[in-house]
Amino acid sequence: MRESSSKRHYNEPLARIVKKDAMSNQRMAAYSVFALILAIAAGGVFIFSLGYNPFKVYATIVSGAFRSSISTQGTIKIAIPLLIASLGITHAFKMQFWNIGAEGQIIMGGIFATYFALFHSDWPHWLLMLVMCAAGMLGGGLWALIPAFFKTKYGTNETLFTLMLNYIALYMIKYLAEGPWLDPKASGFPKIASFEKNARLDEVFGVHAGWIIGLVLVGVVYFYLKYSKQGYEIAIVGESENTARYAGMNVKKIIMRTMFLSGAICGIAGMTQVSGAAYTLSEGVAGGVGFTAIIVAWLAKLNPFVILLVTIGFSVLEKGSSVMQSSFGLPTSVSDILQGIILFFILGCDFFTRYKLIFRKGGQKNDN
Amino acid sequence: MIINFLFAAIKAGTPLLFGTTGEIMTQKTGNLNLGVEGMMFMGAFVGFFTGYKTGSITLALLAAFAVGVFAALIYAFLTVSLRANQNVTGLTLTIFGTGFAQFFGERMIAAAPDKSPKLPAELVAALSEKAIPLLGDIPYIGKLLFSHNIIVYLGVCIAFICGIYINRTKAGLNMRAVGENPAAADAAGINVTAVKYIHILAGGGICGIGGAYLSLINGGGVWNNSCVNGQGWIAVALVIFASWSPVKAILGSLIFGAFSVLQFYVPKDIIELPNAFYIALPFLITIIVLVFTSMKKSKEGAQPAGCGINYFREDR
Known part of the structure; x- marks a missing residue:
């Protein structure tokens, strides 16, 4: 039956890794909470090593994000583009299409929307808003369609392609701000004019209406991915393209359609940023949101509701850290370090939800 | 004028060369590390800080290398040992590294006597551009090739050594095997984990030196909190442009x-x-190169097949 145990001891490593069966949602949630606590504790060790009281610092972060209605609104404003972009990326990731071009898709959405804000600001407000939103979707969608086309046609690596497109989009803003869309009133300073009031997104409860769009999208994306035929197709293509092909699905069409959708949703984030937050188009329109969104979507395991939670967590950390300078004299970049440490731990802990370690049985114990 | 232009191009290209060579080492072993920007930032700060405190160019570069290795160790542990998603881990490393450099950079600025940390004069002198005796006197070529700061030569040497290592040594062959098909390499008795670790760490260290170049040379001896400013991402683009060959890099x-x-x-x-x-041109050309290599469908000059996928022996 089995080899003798003494012989096995020579060959077997101290620990080996085996795959786990899929976990129940409850256990998964328990693991995630545990990982989060561990991650926050690790961040605390870092704060402590700087000579500060971690409990105080964390408390300041949380209270800093919510201490007044203005800070709460600020936190939500940070959350809106992150939420929408994460939802967009989710489509592509579900299909195992590594779209890391959300940054560029947000920017293109912003550029397309800005065109109407600058040159058609006399249109009726609601029409203008709808057109800007549609333009944003078109811009982001088309920008995402380029790598999707080359991926389906020639198998071009989408990770690198989408990454490069981010920068081309970014410099397109620079070009527009320095040339065609230069604000004549800025006396030579390269910037695009502020939007007129008519082209600004309305505020609801003190925050631009982007938060409503975001929350609606959470539900829509959830149902689209989970219950619609197209959502099912996305999941199958992600699991195995061959299976999808064998089942008679048009894989190329599905990839193109899904990438357009993925980019279009990111484009909405661009539209809400220019018309709701900045009232203009600048090179900081995406400001790294597209990259953070990748992390958010991944951490949330592509579940729209969890994405909402994770987004709020990120926004609190980001907004709360901005008071660190005044409270503790710590540079605001401390939030990046904390984010990094917390994420490293969560990424590491994820291992234990998928694998388990089996340790070699020690001593002379006989298995039989 | 042309000579001046090419001279400036070499100066601007050197940090990219380090970042690219480091990332090629990483990708050739099957790991796409999007943390180049972060590793360069960490190298930039630690290299500058060491130079600022000690005035030694050797120590500054060694420290930058060491912190790059440390950053890559985090990445390698998470992706190789714990099999975390490579893209997400790399992006996190970029956030962490950027925050690390800016946080401690800010504190260094606050602690400096006149709120602007400057490198000691002897270090600035050691880093300045110097013509190599005799060779530097050759008209045109002397200025173009033999009148640079010392780190430029270091970068070219490292790139050549890496190129020879990857294509002409047994260890390099093993590394390429791991990058292309880890399962086959594993079956052939290569220790996949060890090979990945070694090259990811070495790659990270090289990226760290590239960061130090940016803070030590480009900053003119004064610390600047955004000294890396996207150069790490351009290096990632350059890996494609150089078709994963350090010599072409x-x-x-x-x-x-x-x-x-x-x-x-x-x-x-x-x-x-x-x-x-002009600024967008490198990215545009990279895309064109990327599309053309995929159209040719050749194995030559393409991304290693195992890149981006974590290897688990029991997955078949």
Whole structure:
């Protein structure tokens, strides 16, 4: 039956890794909470090593994000583009299409929307808003369609392609701000004019209406991915393209359609940023949101509701850290370090939800 | 004028060369590390800080290398041992590294006597551009090839050594095998984990030196909190442009460096192009290269097949 145990001891490593069966949602949630606590504790060790009281610092972060209605609104404003972009990326990731071009898709959405804000600001407000939103979707969608086309046609690596497109989009803003869309009133300073009031997104409860769009999208994306035929197709293509092909699905069409959708949703984030937050188009329109969104979507395991939670967590950390300078004299970049440490731990802990370690049985114990 | 232009291109291309060579080492072993920007930032700060405190160029570069290795160790542990998603881990490393450099950079500025940390004069002198005796006196070529700061030569040497290592040694062959098909390499008795670790760490260290170049040379001896400013991402692009070959990366970094200074040398009255065009050009060309290599479907000059996928022996 089995080899003798003494012989096995020579060959077997101290620990080996085996795959786990899929976990129940409850256990998964328990693991995630545990990982989060561990991650926050690790961040605390870092704060402590700087000579500060971690409990105080964390408390300041949380209270800093919510201490007044203005800070709460600020936190939500940070959350809106992150939420929408994460939802967009989710489509592509579900299909195992590594779209890391959300940054560029947000920017293109912003550029397309800005065109109407600058040159058609006399249109009726609601029409203008709808057109800007549609333009944003078109811009982001088309920008995402380029790598999707080359991926389906020639198998071009989408990770690198989408990454490069981010920068081309970014410099397109620079070009527009320095040339065609230069604000004549800025006396030579390269910037695009502020939007007129008519082209600004309305505020609801003190925050631009982007938060409503975001929350609606959470539900829509959830149902689209989970219950619609197209959502099912996305999941199958992600699991195995061959299976999808064998089942008679048009894989190329599905990839193109899904990438357009993925980019279009990111484009909405661009539209809400220019018309709701900045009232203009600048090179900081995406400001790294597209990259953070990748992390958010991944951490949330592509579940729209969890994405909402994770987004709020990120926004609190980001907004709360901005008071660190005044409270503790710590540079605001401390939030990046904390984010990094917390994420490293969560990424590491994820291992234990998928694998388990089996340790070699020690001593002379006989298995039989 | 042309000589001045090429000279500036070499100067601008050197940090890219380090970042690219480091990332090639990483990708050749099957790991796409999007943390180049972060590793360069960490190298930039630690290299500068060490130089600032000790005045030694050797220590500064060693420290930058060490912190790059440390950053890559985090990445390697998470992706190789714990099999975390490579893209997400790399992006996190970029966030962490950027925050690390800016946080401690800010504190260094606050602690400096006149709120602007400057490198000691003897270090600045050691880092300055010097003509090599005799060779530097050759007209044109002397200025172009033999009058650089010492780190430029180091970068070219490292790229050549890495190129020979990857293509001409047994260890390099093993590494390429791991990058292309880890399962086959494993079956052939190569220790996949060890090979990945070694090259990811070495790659990270090289990226760290590239960061130190940016803070030590480009900053003119004064710390600047945004000294890396996207150069790490350009290095990732350059890996594709150089088709995963460190020797081609030498030429590639020269070309990319040339693009980045081109706008200052093109006579404006003859060719009038927006500045943004010049800056976007490297990325545009990278995309074209990417599309063409995928159209040819050749294994030569393409990304290692195992790149981006974590290897688990029991997955078949």
